[in-house]
Every structure is written in C-alpha cells, then in structure tokens.
Amino acid sequence: MDIRQASAADAGAIAEIYNDAVLNTTAIWNDHVTDAAGRAAWMAERQGAGYPVLVADEDGTVLGYATYGPFRPHDGYRHTAELSIYVRSDLRGRGTGSRLLERLAALAEESGIHVLVGGIEAGNAASLALHRRHGFEETGRLPQVGTKFGRWLDLVFMTRVLAGPEAQG
Template identity: 60%
Template sequence: MIRNATPADAPAIAAIYNDAVCNTTAIWNEVEVDTANRVDWMQARQAAGLPVLVLEEAGEVIGYASYGPFRAFDGFRGTVEHSIYIRTDLRGGGRGRALLEGLIEHARADGYHVMVGAIEAGNAGSMALHSKLGFTHVGTMPQVGQKFGRWLDLALLQLVLDRRPQP
C-alpha cells in the first residue's frame, strides 16, 4: 500500500535513509539522521505542498519517496527532482517502481512538466528502473561527488510529464 507519510513513519524512514547513508552511494551524505530530523523534513515538504509517500507492507514501512524543487530559481518551477528509497532486504522486487509510478502520477496531478532523477551513474538497478518508466538519460557529470574514498559520477535522467507546448 502506498500512502502519504505521517510523523509516525519517521523512525522507519530514518532507518532506511541511514542505511543508504552508511552502505550505498544512493545518498551522497555521510551523516546519519534521527527521527526528529525526518519529522522536520517531512513536515517541511508537506507544508510546501510536496508529497512524501511511504510504501507499507504488512503494517511496516519498507520504502519512501518524495520530490522537491529541482533548482531554487523561478524558471525551474515546472521541474521537480525525486528520491526513492527501499529497505535493503526488499530491493529489486518492483517496490521502487510502484513508488516511482506514484510520484509520477502525483507530479502530473500537480501540474509539473518535468521530473528529474539524479542518480549515481554506477547504480545499474536505478538506471534500469528509470529507463523502463520512460526517463531519458540526458547527461553524466563525471566526478562531481565523493563517498567511500572514491569519485562519483552523477547521471541525470528526465521524464517529460506532459506535452504542453508552452508553460
């Protein structure tokens, strides 16, 4: 079940986030967060009218997703950048796809024009998922990040959400 997140989901969201911080290059942060941090993050997003979705199975939050502004300039107001995270032991079973499809539907309903994914270029699973859902690889920025003692390349993918000829 995919639903809007509540503050009660923050411990699970923090655990999923922290696992990605400590064990993957999906998040280019190196500092773990606590539950209060995720409550604040969630409430700030929701107050701005942005979604925070959770994927729940058997009463347990096993993934979350959100999107926010791509860039802080007025000219980018029709574009959002998304994030999706699934609990480590449950990746690869279509759950990320379900969350991403939910975000795409939400962004279309909110009138956004483009959704951007900024993905560590070596994350083959995420790259394949985005490709299956119609995202186009529009560029790679070599060595713009670092984690675990190595340089990371950032792949940029985009999905045009509607066919409006003008904003």
C-alpha cells in the same frame, strides 16, 4: 502493498532506510546519519511546501519511501522536480520501487510538474534500471562531481517529460 502519504509515525522507519543508504550506498551523497526527529522535521518541511512524501506500506511495515522536491531554486524551474526513492535493503527487487515511482509520477503530473529529474550515481545499476523502466532517459552526465568512500562519483541525470502543462510566460 499500500502506497500512501507518509505521516509523522513513519519517521523512524524512514530514518532507518535513509541511514542505511547513507552508510552503505552511493545513492545519497551525505556522510551524516539522522534520526526520527530529523526525518520528521524534513517531512514537515517538504509536505508543508506542498510536495509529497510517500511510503510503501505492507501490513504496517514501511518497505520504502519516495518524494520529490524543487530541482533548482529559480522561478523558471517551477515545473521541474527532482525525485528520490529508497527501498529497504532487505526488501528490494519486489516491485516496491516501481510502485512508488508510478504513484509519484501520477501525482507530479496532477500537480502541474512538466519534467521529473533523477540524479543518479553512474554505478547505481538498480536505480538506472528503475528509472529507464519508467520512461526516463539519460540526458546528462557530470564526471567526478561527487565524492564518497574515497573515490570520485559521476552523476547521471535522467529525465522524463510528463503530459502537462503548457509553458507559461
């Protein structure tokens, strides 16, 4: 398995994984699906702003993707980033999420990110386990802030403090 930066050619595979998560999971609190062009535009914006979009590629098959971006828009949050990771539903439990998260954390540290945040639906056992496995701890829980599939959703924040940099004025 190769972990590499995504290119426009991956947009279709990324859209399929994203749409499956929209339609079938509480991992993402959106109700609308997208297409390759929609994901390509999103990728261009994210990569253009200097953030990574990674794919796990096995012999040309995209197993999953991962990214991080701004946590909140205010200046003081510039060393904090919020990550997301999605693995194809038929290919989970093979270590792909772990590989993506490892690489994402290394890139974040190199880029001067101090804290990584995961925003996870409280019932998403796989994501909670993945983040815990990689040194994240639960640091916040917001009851009933989301809704999907006709019920309220609780949001758990998990954070990991990375090595660098020193705080700046």
